[in-house]
Amino acid sequence: MPLRRRDLFGFGGGLGVAAGVSAATKWLTGTQPETPALTDSADCATPGGTGPYGDRFMPPDEITAGYLDARHTPPPRRETRNALSVTWPIIETSLEVARGQRLNTWAYNGTVPGPVLRATVGDEIRIQVDNRTSRPHNLHFHGSHAVNADGLERIAPGLSRDYVFTAGPFGLHPYHCHVPPYAWHIGRGMYGAFIVDPPQPRPAAHEFVLVLGGFDTDGDGVNDVYAWNGIAGYYARYPLKVPVGERVRLYLVNMVELDAMAGFHLHAQTFDLYRSGTSLTPHEHTDIVTFGPAERAIVEFTLPQRGRYMFHPHQSRMTERGAMGFIVAV
Ligand SMILES: [Cu+2]
Numbered sequence: 001m002p003l004r005r006r007d008l009f010g011f012g013g014g015l016g017v018a019a020g021v022s023a024a025t026k027w028l029t030g031t032q033p034e035t036p037a038l039t040d041s042a043d044c045a046t047p048g049g050t051g052p053y054g055d056r057f058m059p060p061d062e063i064t065a066g067y068l069d070a071r072h073t074p075p076p077r078r079e080t081r082n083a084l085s086v087t088w089p090i091i092e093t094s095l096e097v098a099r100g101q102r103l104n105t106w107a108y109n110g111t112v113p114g115p116v117l118r119a120t121v122g123d124e125i126r127i128q129v130d131n132r133t134s135r136p137h138n139l140h141f142h143g144s145h146a147v148n149a150d151g152l153e154r155i156a157p158g159l160s161r162d163y164v165f166t167a168g169p170f171g172l173h174p175y176h177c178h179v180p181p182y183a184w185h186i187g188r189g190m191y192g193a194f195i196v197d198p199p200q201p202r203p204a205a206h207e208f209v210l211v212l213g214g215f216d217t218d219g220d221g222v223n224d225v226y227a228w229n230g231i232a233g234y235y236a237r238y239p240l241k242v243p244v245g246e247r248v249r250l251y252l253v254n255m256v257e258l259d260a261m262a263g264f265h266l267h268a269q270t271f272d273l274y275r276s277g278t279s280l281t282p283h284e285h286t287d288i289v290t291f292g293p294a295e296r297a298i299v300e301f302t303l304p305q306r307g308r309y310m311f312h313p314h315q316s317r318m319t320e321r322g323a324m325g326f327i328v329a330v
Pocket of ligand 1: 136
């Protein structure tokens, strides 16, 4: 397939590429797109219909501001200790994960990623899973629980299963389907985030959940699209918005299969890093965290100035194929 500049970067102005460069590097000579003026109004959307890396890895046109609010906004901390009981059907569906690029998915409760589950350490969790697809699946949680509640038994098509376990330890844990080949099941969207709060609340913060997925849309065993919360380029088009000077907490989960690692890098500000969220003391103060498959972290920071703070995995292919976004401080 011929290399097209818009497949790679819209960036490149000022890189000083000499005349006579090869066709493969000519894209570096392009001019940098203008950064739109920051406004306090509307949704801070990026105008113009294309992202800085082209339009192939941007949301479909019908995806508008607010579409992912329910996926990146965690439920509030639970103040009661009664059992948390939910029912999730597994639905077979086709999702447009980037403009013109569809993925056949199996989706917990119909979304990719599945619902964010939030409990406080020690809470009893009850999840009824109804398998409405044509394949067997299951629901496996990370974290600690009774070994006979590990979720490895398959749920045959058309059947249901109840999962009952106690939430712990406090931190951030993924859940996913564990039916082999599970790279295939996870790659088709069968995963989500499980927040377990400590007994004493963490400090107040603007909280967001960002789950990174990789999608092999043509079935060749290589991911073609990468997305935070299921839609490529969404946070480039519709940045997360936070107030200047107030604490921000991100729950980050890497559910990319087929790639050995993925990361999260924040521009222009550093953050406290809590690996797996299982300590209340930061492990590190940095601007980047790198994950193996199913690794996760909680990060906390404040943004001191108005502006657009870019975030992306430092695996550039992922950034170029849908996983670049912005947090706007207003
Ligand atoms: Cu499955």
